[in-house]
Amino acid sequence: MKTNNTFLNKTLLIILFLLSIHTFAQQPTGEKKEQIRALKVGxxxxxxxxxxxxxSKFWPIYNAFDDKQFDLKNQKMKAFKSRMDDDALDKMSEKEAAAxxxxxxxxxxxxxxxxxxxIANIKGVIPAKKIIKLKKAEEDFKRKLLQQYRDKGPKK
Incomplete structure (x- = not known):
């Protein structure tokens, strides 16, 4: 019975994922982020x-980590975006490039x-094997999300 329930849960999550992903293009960015987060949690x-x-112990730690990681990456992109176009790169001095x-x-x-x-914080919450599975799950989720975007995203 448990195997059947697991199969049903996985099938339901996959269907939800596939149905939800195509609506992202029409929604505001904050709403997209929350929908993606909900799919990622599932x-x-x-x-x-x-x-x-x-x-109950894992998600508060993971969400705090994910928010900090997002903020760091977002700050990084803001800091580098204006400097990364071809003209700015060509005009950049060696000293500016080094900085x-x-x-x-x-x-x-x-x-x-x-x-x-x-990882140090979640070692006491979930076993090491699940921590390794987490890394794989994050990569798999990212890959599926990108594939859905490619398949349903804006066409050139």
Whole structure:
């Protein structure tokens, strides 16, 4: 009975994922982010087979980590976006390029340290095997999301 229930849960999540993903293009950015987050929560919960107790402890830690990671990446993009067009790159001095490179390295270090701290925080919440499955689930979710965007996204 449990196997049948697991199959039903996975099937339901996949159907929900596929039906929801195509509506993202018509919605405001904040709403898109929340929908993606909801799909991600369902996907990861299912892939890790989190118990109720594990999920209640895991998700607050994961969401705080995910928000900080998003903020770091968003700040990084804002800082680099204006400098990354071809004209700006061509006009950039070697000193400016070195400073930008150092800033990029610092951001990557910050992201690494954030992930390292996150893993240390969840070691007591879920077993090591599920932490490894989490990394795979995050990559799988990203891949599916990108594929859906390619399949249903704006055409050139």
């Amino acid at each position: 996907f990861i919960t299912n892939e890790l087979s989190l118990t109720t107790e594990e999920a 930008l490179l150092a800033q990029m390295e610092n951001t990557e270090d910050d992201l690494y340290q954030l992930r390292k701290k996150f």
